[in-house]
Amino acid sequence: MAIAARMQRIQPFHVMALLARARELEAAGRSIIHMEIGEPDFVTPQPVIDAGHAALQAGLTHYTPATGLPELRRRIARHYRDRYAVEVDPLRIVVTPGASSALQLVLAALVDPGSRVLLTDPGYPCNRNFVYLLNAEPVGMPVGADTAWQPSVAQVQAHWNEDTSVLLLASPSNPTGTLLDPGCMHGYLDVVRAGGGTLVIDEIYHGLTYGAAAPTALSVSDEICVINSFSKYFGMTGWRLGWLVAPPALVPELDKLAQNLFLAAPTLSQHAALQAFEAPATGILEQRCAYFRQRRDYLLPALRELGFGIPVPPDGAFYLYADCSRFTRDSFAFSHRLLEEAGVAITPGIDFGSYRAGEHVRFAYTTSLENLREGVRRLRDFLL
Numbered sequence: 584m585a586i587a588a589r590m591q592r593i594q595p596f597h598v599m600a601l602l603a604r605a606r607e608l609e610a611a612g613r614s615i616i617h618m619e620i621g622e623p624d625f626v627t628p629q630p631v632i633d634a635g636h637a638a639l640q641a642g643l644t645h646y647t648p649a650t651g652l653p654e655l656r657r658r659i660a661r662h663y664r665d666r667y668a669v670e671v672d673p674l675r676i677v678v679t680p681g682a683s684s685a686l687q688l689v690l691a692a693l694v695d696p697g698s699r700v701l702l703t704d705p706g707y708p709c710n711r712n713f714v715y716l717l718n719a720e721p722v723g724m725p726v727g728a729d730t731a732w733q734p735s736v737a738q739v740q741a742h743w744n745e746d747t748s749v750l751l752l753a754s755p756s757n758p759t760g761t762l763l764d765p766g767c768m769h770g771y772l773d774v775v776r777a778g779g780g781t782l783v784i785d786e787i788y789h790g791l792t793y794g795a796a797a798p799t800a801l802s803v804s805d806e807i808c809v810i811n812s813f814s815k816y817f818g819m820t821g822w823r824l825g826w827l828v829a830p831p832a833l834v835p836e837l838d839k840l841a842q843n844l845f846l847a848a849p850t851l852s853q854h855a856a857l858q859a860f861e862a863p864a865t866g867i868l869e870q871r872c873a874y875f876r877q878r879r880d881y882l883l884p885a886l887r888e889l890g891f892g893i894p895v896p897p898d899g900a901f902y903l904y905a906d907c908s909r910f911t912r913d914s915f916a917f918s919h920r921l922l923e924e925a926g927v928a929i930t931p932g933i934d935f936g937s938y939r940a941g942e943h944v945r946f947a948y949t950t951s952l953e954n955l956r957e958g959v960r961r962l963r964d965f966l967l
């Protein structure tokens with residue numbers, strides 16, 4: 584069998600091997616504190632589950648239009664009005680199987696083979712693989728704590744050239760939890776516009792921000808493509824549902840691609856998601872957001888006290904990207920030792936890029952405060 588050459592460029596996540604080993608250790612009776620998992624530990628709010636059941640009972644089991652249920656597109660548009668005071672035409676919203684499919688749709692519609700896509704390093708690992716699938720070139724812009732792990736406008740300008748088609752950024756970011764500076768948004772847009780490209784902003788962690796203002800990029804311009812999802816704030820990872828807001832001219836292209844690639848997002852999930860915007864689900868979700876904030880407020884100083892460097896307090900998501908150079912320059916080996924010897928699972932920096940990856944690890948606070956305290960206790964015993 585001849586496997587396509589592009590497959591050689593697509594890497595699995597290193598953390599998966601770590602997770603598999605963690606499960607093995609657990610099966611053998613060891614207790615493991617999981618701080619590597621990138622999804623909320625809470626189950627989907629009950630009113631949303633009930634709405635999914637009701638949809639199933641009502642026999643709503645057929646395809647929806649490729650761009651999504653019209654009611655859901657309208658409800659998402661209202662969410663932009665209610666939460667951000669931004670008017671979005673529901674016809675600009677394309678409902679997708681997760682943000683993952685939204686990212687693939689938008690990149691497939693905008694990126695030619697050989698074209699360059701600017702990303703951050705560190706950044707969400709799947710993005711570069713989506714670009715490889717298109718036989719295009721991901722270009723990681725190294726970012727550090729000095730710029731809150733987001734690129735400066737000058738850096739984007741310096742990386743942009745005539746072969747570049749897309750600047751893709753996330754706010755809050757995975758793995759760093761930091762937001763884009765709203766002051767930079769016009770600058771990014773100017774660079775991208777001058778180069779005839781497109782700015783894509785992944786807002787999947789919106790809703791999970793802890794005090795800092797997080798305006799949507801749509802408040803800056805309708806030209807920006809914005810991605811979001813029901814996975815993180817709404818706690819619906821397994822329902823596979825996300826969305827994309829695109830400029831009107833792009834929507835027919837996305838519609839065409841959606842028809843071909845996945846026909847439609849899951850119907851039951853779309854009906855269930857309508858309830859995610861309504862009380863009592865909204866009350867449950869806000870309570871969970873408060874729990875995530877409590878966890879961050881505990882874990883951030885606790886890790887700093889142990890000697891991890893986290894110079895910029897993250898504003899959102901559920902991650903802390905920590906400099907571990909006081910202990911190691913090989914965060915991959917360090918993560919493995921931590922698992923084997925201390926029973927704590929974390930993600931090595933190498934999963935998010937190559938820039939200073941050996942000196943960084945990601946802690947996810949997607950587990951209870953009690954587990955986090957136990958994790959910190961184990962880390963202290965291991966490190967000090």
Ligand SMILES: Cc1ncc(COP(=O)(O)O)c(C=O)c1O
Pocket residue numbers: 621680681682683684707753756757785787811812813814820824825
């Ligand atoms: C930054 C970012 N974008 C997109 C995704 C994909 O999420 P989903 O397809 O579940 O909506 C993730 C998942 O971890 C992520 O961290």
